[in-house]
Amino acid sequence: MSATQIVTWVVLVTLALWMLAAYNRLVRSRNEIANAFAQIDVQLKRRYDLIPNLVDVARKYVQHERDTLEAVIAARNTAKNAGAAARAKPADAERIGALAGAESALAGAMKQLAVVVEAYPELKADATLRELSEELGHTENRVAFARQAFNDNVLDYNNTAQQVPTNLVAGVFGFKPAAMLEATANEAERSAVRVNL
Amino acid sequence: MRFRRHEQTARQATGHLLALFVLVLIGLLLAVNAVMALIYTLTVPFVRGYPHLFFETNSALVLLFVLGGCWVETVRLREGGVHVARMAGGRAAQVSAGGDLGLLERRLANVVQEMAIASGHSVVPAAWVLPKDDAINAFAAGWGPDDVVLAVTRGALERLTRAELQGVVAHEFSHLVHGDTRLNMRLVGLVWGLQMIWGLGCSLWDTDELGRRRAGALFGLGLMAVGSLGWAAGRLLQAAVNRQREFLADASAVKYTRLVEGLGGALRKIADQQLHGRGGLQSAHASSLAHLLLANRGSSAGWRALWQTHPPLGERLRRLYGHEVLALAADVLAIDGEEADALMRVAPALPTDAAPGHSHAPPEAHRHDALQVPTSFDDRAREHDALARTRLWHGPGEWQAAMLALAIDPAASDIDMRWAAWQAVSADLSVAASVRREVVALGAAARRQVFTTLMQRVRSAAPAQRRLLWRALMQRWRQLPPTDASQWRALALGLLLGQRRLSAHAVAIATATATLERSAAAAHAATHQLAQALGAAPDAAQAWLNAAASQLAALGANAPRGPAAGLAPATALRSLQLALRVRRIAPMQRPLLLRAWLLASERSGLADHAGTGDALHLACLLLDLPPPASLLSPPQPIKQNRSA
Numbered sequence: 019m020s021a022t023q024i025v026t027w028v029v030l031v032t033l034a035l036w037m038l039a040a041y042n043r044l045v046r047s048r049n050e051i052a053n054a055f056a057q058i059d060v061q062l063k064r065r066y067d068l069i070p071n072l073v074d075v076a077r078k079y080v081q082h083e084r085d086t087l088e089a090v091i092a093a094r095n096t097a098k099n100a101g102a103a104a105r106a107k108p109a110d111a112e113r114i115g116a117l118a119g120a121e122s123a124l125a126g127a128m129k130q131l132a133v134v135v136e137a138y139p140e141l142k143a144d145a146t147l148r149e150l151s152e153e154l155g156h157t158e159n160r161v162a163f164a165r166q167a168f169n170d171n172v173l174d175y176n177n178t179a180q181q182v183p184t185n186l187v188a189g190v191f192g193f194k195p196a197a198m199l200e201a202t203a204n205e206a207e208r209s210a211v212r213v214n215l
Numbered sequence: 216m217r218f219r220r221h222e223q224t225a226r227q228a229t230g231h232l233l234a235l236f237v238l239v240l241i242g243l244l245l246a247v248n249a250v251m252a253l254i255y256t257l258t259v260p261f262v263r264g265y266p267h268l269f270f271e272t273n274s275a276l277v278l279l280f281v282l283g284g285c286w287v288e289t290v291r292l293r294e295g296g297v298h299v300a301r302m303a304g305g306r307a308a309q310v311s312a313g314g315d316l317g318l319l320e321r322r323l324a325n326v327v328q329e330m331a332i333a334s335g336h337s338v339v340p341a342a343w344v345l346p347k348d349d350a351i352n353a354f355a356a357g358w359g360p361d362d363v364v365l366a367v368t369r370g371a372l373e374r375l376t377r378a379e380l381q382g383v384v385a386h387e388f389s390h391l392v393h394g395d396t397r398l399n400m401r402l403v404g405l406v407w408g409l410q411m412i413w414g415l416g417c418s419l420w421d422t423d424e425l426g427r428r429r430a431g432a433l434f435g436l437g438l439m440a441v442g443s444l445g446w447a448a449g450r451l452l453q454a455a456v457n458r459q460r461e462f463l464a465d466a467s468a469v470k471y472t473r474l475v476e477g478l479g480g481a482l483r484k485i486a487d488q489q490l491h492g493r494g495g496l497q498s499a500h501a502s503s504l505a506h507l508l509l510a511n512r513g514s515s516a517g518w519r520a521l522w523q524t525h526p527p528l529g530e531r532l533r534r535l536y537g538h539e540v541l542a543l544a545a546d547v548l549a550i551d552g553e554e555a556d557a558l559m560r561v562a563p564a565l566p567t568d569a570a571p572g573h574s575h576a577p578p579e580a581h582r583h584d585a586l587q588v589p590t591s592f593d594d595r596a597r598e599h600d601a602l603a604r605t606r607l608w609h610g611p612g613e614w615q616a617a618m619l620a621l622a623i624d625p626a627a628s629d630i631d632m633r634w635a636a637w638q639a640v641s642a643d644l645s646v647a648a649s650v651r652r653e654v655v656a657l658g659a660a661a662r663r664q665v666f667t668t669l670m671q672r673v674r675s676a677a678p679a680q681r682r683l684l685w686r687a688l689m690q691r692w693r694q695l696p697p698t699d700a701s702q703w704r705a706l707a708l709g710l711l712l713g714q715r716r717l718s719a720h721a722v723a724i725a726t727a728t729a730t731l732e733r734s735a736a737a738a739h740a741a742t743h744q745l746a747q748a749l750g751a752a753p754d755a756a757q758a759w760l761n762a763a764a765s766q767l768a769a770l771g772a773n774a775p776r777g778p779a780a781g782l783a784p785a786t787a788l789r790s791l792q793l794a795l796r797v798r799r800i801a802p803m804q805r806p807l808l809l810r811a812w813l814l815a816s817e818r819s820g821l822a823d824h825a826g827t828g829d830a831l832h833l834a835c836l837l838l839d840l841p842p843p844a845s846l847l848s849p850p851q852p853i854k855q856n857r858s859a
Contacts, residue, residue, distance in 0.1 A: 171335065
């Protein structure tokens with residue numbers, strides 16, 4: 019084997035190893051995105067599960083405000099159903115739009131509830147409600163952080179997939195750039211559920 | 216996006232420093248060889264050349280010392296996060312506790328979960344609190360996924376806003392995500408190895424008993440010189456790496472929270488505490504934890520700054536904000552304007568100047584003086600109110616009273632008499648009376664819920680406090696009639712408090728076994744079906760069947776029949792052993808045993824009986840299993856459809 023041949027082989031093997039590493043890096047990074055997306059879904063669901071508890075506590079004190087409580091529950095149910103529909107087909111813009119609308123309706127109803135709570139001092143004093151409000155804030159944070167982690171992962175992935183020379187590997191194996199999550203579809207959704215208890 | 220740039224700078228700086236570390240090692244290797252060769256030439260001048268394998272031996276020796284030292288030190292430091300946190304005087308955050316501190320600790324646990332999501336770290340560390348420390352600080356420690364602990368001082372909980380706490384926790388998460396603890400331990404090990412070369416030199420240079428130096432003394436001197444230089448270089452590099460990792464963690468904390476004011480506010484408050492000389496930790500082990508902490512006090516000027524594990528606070532703040540900032544007053548915060556207001560309503564006597572080391576909830580007596588009789592007449596609402604108030608119990612007097620009150624069967628005809636019997640020896644009458652009022656309002660399930668919470672809290676109390684509680688309880692317990700089925704709780708309490716002298720509870724144990732014995736036959740059938748349902752792996756099923764059968768035999772067939780009061784001492788001792796055997800079941804089999812019990816109680820129609828629920832509940836506590844929700848929630852006890 020001549021020196022040229024050896025050099026050629028070394029170069030080829032190094033190239034192959036590098037491609038392998040680059041491919042694996044891309045796959046890992048893409049899977050992290052999928053995982054981060056699933057996290058968002060988990061957190062949204064958690065929020066839907068929490069709202070009935072809050073309403074239950076409030077119901078004990080504010081018998082006369084049945085309308086407000088019913089509105090919160092109804093909005094929550096709509097949002098939950100819209101969420102389930104969107105989950106089944108995430109690419110469908112119409113379903114995502116419906117979810118965004120339902121979420122903003124829920125936000126409005128929760129605001130109304132906050133106003134009601136303001137008027138009932140003994141409700142504000144309820145220990146369970148205090149814990150629930152911490153819990154609700156916590157849930158909002160979890161949703162927000164899950165979205166943020168998703169976008170961070172997308173950024174890392176896109177950086178890897180578009181930088182020279184990894185973009186060659188990404189091109190050959192069809193790693194398309196991923197889209198960031200547009201957290202806000204409309205103005206109403208931009209304001210998260212806020213309960214000032 | 217300044218934080219991304221800072222993150223990258225810190226990463227690159229770490230890389231350079233680590234490369235320097237390798238260079239130091241190579242330099243050390245060369246220096247040792249050169250010095251050895253020189254001394255050899257000087258001391259043995261008439262021989263040309265060097266002995267066979269001279270350089271190889273020198274190099275191998277140095278590498279053995281450095282890498283071996285690294286390994287030994289790493290193993291020594293490889294104590295779990297829980298160990299480190301306990302050494303620092305910490306305890307697990309009480310998520311279900313009531314009161315101010317309970318809410319704060321739950322908030323901490325929540326923040327830890329949020330940051331796990333934000334950082335994409337798959338392991339959620341256990342949230343711990345250092346209750347004795349008023350200085351704002353935090354650390355993360357641990358290796359494996361089961362063992363990671365994130366501990367925060369009480370001062371940090373009380374003096375930081377939620378956003379600031381988030382920043383602190385995010386900083387610690389960065390250390391976890393980037394494996395900084397691991398890196399630091401490796402470096403500590405390497406430096407220790409370098410130190411050992413100096414030590415070897417010392418031992419060669421030392422004179423013997425007669426004051427003579429050995430033949431190799433000069434070699435020792437050479438090793439000392441090289442070793443000390445290497446050690447100093449290693450220490451400086453290690454400190455420099457640590458400082459870079461702190462910068463990296465600061466930048467990552469901003470990345471996770473997207474908020475400079477979070478960590479920034481916390482650091483400014485720490486600066487304030489340090490200005491007033493209140494920045495130190497209480498633990499005697501504080502100095503060995505120094506490199507783990509969020510912030511460490513040290514001189515920030517000149518030569519000595521090079522040895523610090525943490526960059527000066529001013530520099531960290533400058534990088535965070537991009538300009539100079541002032542310290543922020545680190546006062547204890549009210550939980551929230553309105554929340555504090557709500558607390559005041561329950562307890563008007565809220566002390567404003569609580570001494571450090573004390574919780575800020577009002578003392579027991581004040582709380583109970585101020586307690587109002589519930590206004591609602593609905594049974595469920597009353598139970599709910601009482602349950603909410605039990606969350607505020609955290610004094611030893613309340614614990615004692617609650618334990619005793621829970622043990623009394625509210626349906627018993629002579630309840631008032633029993634109550635009076637032990638109330639006579641109770642010092643805190645107002646506390647006892649109000650505790651009793653709450654407990655009587657609780658249903659069976661709610662009582663179990665309260666009992667579970669109390670148990671968790673008692674378990675994490677300091678050993679001395681547990682012993683005190685135990686003694687006080689036993690003193691009063693003897694006044695209760697021994698036939699009471701609820702004496703099961705005495706057994707659970709004894710086991711959970713970790714007291715060895717259980718003979719006093721033989722009767723309670725026997726009563727409990729008798730309770731379970733009633734459903735033993737049904738349990739046998741249920742066990743069999745369960746084993747068949749699991750039948751995919753016949754070996755496992757058979758093993759489980761054997762284990763469960765022996766358990767049930769122990770609990771049922773051998774247990775004495777009839778009322779437990781007239782037990783012979785030998786039988787009582789035997790049942791004692793049997794009850795202890797429950798604790799020896801392998802953890803994997805425990806849930807299966809519990810399911811068998813649940814099934815059995817359901818099929819035998821005993822599920823609705825409060826005594827069965829109590830027995831099952833205590834079995835859960837003894838087995839370290841979370842009690843099923845059906846036992847703790849007010850609606851009907853066990854009504855699951857568990858067809859095998």
